[in-house]
Amino acid sequence: MPKKLLQPLPFYLYLAVVSLIILYPIFLMFKISASHPADIMKPHKDLLWGPAGITLEHWHNVFTSGLLLPSLFKSLLVATMVMILAILIAAPAAYVISRLGSLFKYLFIIALFISRTFPEVAIALPVSVVFLHWNLLDTSFGLILAHLIKVLPYVGWILIGTFEAIPLSLEEASSVDGASKIRTLRKVIFPLSLPGIAVAAMLVWLESWNEFTYALYLTVSENTLPLQTYYYLNRGGIFNSAAYATIITLPVIVLTFILQRYITSGMLAGGVK
C-alpha cells in the first residue's frame, strides 16, 4: 500500500473509529458494574460517565447475595479438573500421533478436526438424555465430562505440534544410551514438552471457564458463572450481569497476558545444531 492510501487524516480516522468500536464495549462493562442505577436507568444515558459518579453498591450486592460463591466455586472446580484430565488424556496420545508415519498421522489429525466441528447442540441432546439416566445432570462431574468433549480434540491438536518440535534424534540417542521407552519419556520427552503443555493447559482452563452451551443443557440449578450471568440477563438484572461478566473476564485477562508474553523457548536450540 503506497503513500496515496496512507494519507494521514483518513488513515488515522479509520484507525480511531475501529479502535473505538473495539474498546468501547469493554469499557461499558466496567462502567455499568460500577454506576448508580439512576445514571443507567434514565431514558437518555450518558455515553461516558454519569453525574452520580462511581458506586460499589452493585459489587456489594453481588458479594453478599450468597449466589456468587457456589457458581464461582463450580466454575473454578470444573475448569481446573477439565484442565488436568484433558492434559492427562490428550498429551500421551498427542505424543504417539506426532511420531506416526504421515498417513496415519494425517488420518488422526483429520479425525480430531472433524470431531471439533460437530455442533454442540447436536451432541448435547443425547448426552443430556444419557446423563439423566446416570444421575449426572446438574453435577460438576457431569459438566467436566461434557467439557472434555469440547476440549480434547483442541488440546490434542496443539500438543501434536509441541511434540513434533522435539527431534526424533533425541529419543534415538536416549535409546542408544540404554534407556527404556518409559525412561526416555520421563527424562527426555516430558521435561522438554513442559512449556508447550503449560500453554495448552492454560488454554484448556480458559475454554472450560468460559463454556456456556453444555452448561446450559446439563444444568438445572447449580449454575456456573456464565450461566449465572445469563440468568441475570434474562431477568433484566443489568448490574448483576455486568458484575458477573467482569468477574469472568478477570482471570481471562491475566492468563491471556501470560500467554502473550510466552516466547518459544530457545531450549531446544542447544541440543540440536
Next chain:
Amino acid sequence: MAQVTLQQVRKVYANGYEAVKSIDLDIHDGEFMVLVGPSGCAKSTTLRMIAGLEDITSGDLFIGERKVNDLPPSKRNVAMVFQDYALYPHMTVYENMAYGLRIRKLSKDAIHQRVTNAAHVLGLAEHLAKKPKALSGGQRQRVAVGRTLVREPEVFLFDEPLSNLDAKLRVHMRAEIIKLQKALATTMVYVTHDQVEAMTMGDRICVLDAGRIMQVDTPLALYERPANRFVATFVGSPAMNMLRGRLAKEHETYCFVSGGMTLTLPADKADTVKSYTNKDIELGIRPEHMLDKRTDTQADNVVRGTVLLIEIMGNEIIVHVDVAGQTVIGRLDAHAPVAHGVEHDFILDMRHSYFFDPKSGKNVSCYRH
C-alpha cells in the same frame, strides 16, 4: 571391543523400496572402518542397522559373537554420535555424559571419574556445568563424542559428525578423532560422504553406492587398485579421467584409440586387456599422470589438446583440456606454460593407466574376472 559382522544383510522398506541390497562386511576388532558413498547410498541406513535404530529385513548382524538382529539399541552395548549431535538440551554437559551411565546403575564415584576423564581428554573440563545452548558448535560436537567415550562400548558409531562444522574445525576434529581411536583401540564405524575424510581417517574403507558395496579395502588400495569405475572416480580429487574408445592392435603393440588419438599400452597392461581387442573399452587415468610435454622430449603418447580452463591452486594448477573431443583434467606445475584457449602438447603416462569394461564398469586391468 568386538568385531562387527554383517552377513547378507538386506533392508527393504514398507513401501517396497530396497535400500540395502544384501551386503557382507567383516569389520575387525579394533579397526577404524569408514562407510563412504554419495547421498542415498544407504551408508547411514547401514550404520543405523548396526545401532538397532533400523530393522534388518533379512540377513544376520553379529557384534562380537552375539547375533544382535532382534536386540533393541539399549542392549547392544554400542555408542553413537549423531549428525545433529542430539544432546539433551535441558541437561548440563555433565548430565548429558552421565545419562547412559546412570541407566547402567554405575556408582556416583565411577560416573564422576569417567565423566571428568573424558572431559579432560576432550578439553571440556570447564564446561561441565553448562547447558548445550551455551556452547559453540565444536564444543557441542565434543560433548557428543564424550557421551560415547564414557560408555566404554564395544563399538563406536559415528554418523557424519563433522559435516556441520566449518572447514578449519573439521580438519582439527578429524585429527582428534583419529588420535582417540588409536588410543582406545576400539572398533569404530564411521559414516561420511566426504571421500577426503574417508581416506585420511580409515584403516579400511567400505565404498557404497545405491545400497551395494563397491569395494572394501585400505585407502591406498582403493586409490591404486580401484575395483570398478565407481570407486575409481569416487576416490581422489580431482576425479580420475574416463575416456571412451577402442582397443586396437597394431603390429605387436596394443593401442587405445579414440577420436583420432592413439595411445600405446605398456606390455604388462596390454596382457591384461588382450581380450578386448577391437572392442569398446574405457581408459582411466588420474590427473597427476597427465604431464607437460616439455618434461620429456622423446616420450610417446603425446596428445595435443586445447586448454579450456585453468584453475590456479597455488602450489599447482588444474587444467581442463579438450583432447580428441573428450575433456581431460590434469594437474601441472604452477608455472606450466599453458594458456586459455591455446593448444598445447601433453603426455599421458600409460604406465599408470586403468581399463574398465564399458558395460559392467569393472576394472579389467587390475583384477581377474
Next chain:
Amino acid sequence: MRFVKTYWLEMLMIIPLFAYIIGFTLLPILTNIKESFIDQRFGRRYDILVSKIADITYDIGQAQDSEEQRAYDKELAETALALERLQHSPYAGVSLSNYRKLFKDRSFVKAIFNTLAITLMGLSLQLVIAMSIALLLTRPFHGKGFFRTIVLTPLGIPTIVSATIMTYIFDTAGYLNEVLYKLGLLGEVPIDWAQGGWLSLCMVVFADTWKVLPFMVLLFLAGLEAIPPSVHEASQIDGSPPMYKFFTVTLPLMRPYITIALILRAIDAFRIFELPLILAGTATTPLISTFTYSEYTRQNYNLSAASGTILTGIILIFVFTYLYIVERERETNA
C-alpha cells in the same frame, strides 16, 4: 501379535483419547441421527413406558408383602403389554415425520433463512474489514504496536461476556440507540433491535464480527506476511498503481488463506449459538442451533434431534469441502 508386544505402551497412550472421542462425540452424534428418524409420538411414549418399567421393577424389590408385590406384578404386566402394543403401532420404526414437520414449521424455515443470511452477511463484512486492517498492519506507523494490541483484545473476551455487553448496547434503551440519537440519526422513538427481521440479523452479525475480527486479522496478516518482499519490490519497479496491484497480485496470492478462512468461519457461523441466544432469543429470530435448543427445552427430543442432524449435515458438507481444498493445495504444492 508381535506388534502389540512391541507397541503396547503406545497403544495404551493413544486409546483413552480416541475411546473418549468415540464414546462421547461419535456415539452421541450417531444417536442423534438415529433419534431424528423416530416419530415424536412414539419416542415420547416409549421413554415414558421404559422408565415406568424401571421404576416398577425397583419398587418390586422394595415390596413389603406379597400382596403389594402382586399389585406391582400386575402393573408391570400391563405396562409391558402397552409397550408391546406401542412397538406394533403405526408410529414405530423409521419415520420421516420429524423432517416433514420441520419443513412445514415456519419458524424452522425462518431459522434456515436467518442462519444463511447471518453467515453470508457476516462473512462478507468480516472479510472486508479484517483484510483492510491486516493490510494496514503490514505498514509501519506511529502507534502500530498499540493499535495491534487493541485489535487483538476481543480475542481475550469470553463469548458470554461479549454477549452481555452487546445486550447493553442493542437494548431498546441501549447505548447504540443513544449514540444514533446524539448523532441526530434517530428521533425520539428508539429502534427495537431484537424485534426480528433484518435488524436483529444485523445485530447478531455486528456482535459476531466484533468477537471474531482478531482471529481473521491474524490469519490474513499471516498470509500477507508470507508474500516475499521481493514480490512487492518487483511490482514497484513495474510501476503498478496500488489498487490494481492489490487485485492482481496481493489478492491472488492470498487466495488459499482467504478460502481457508472463509470455510472455517462458515463452519463456525452456521453453528453459532451463544450470541444469538442471548441477544435475540429464540422467539423472534430463530437460528438452526437456537431452534434445536428451544425444541429441547420443550422436550420435543426427536424434533430437536432432526434439527440438529440437519445442522450436522450442513457442517459436514463444509468440512469435506475444506478437506478437499486443503488436499488439492497440498498436491499442487508437493
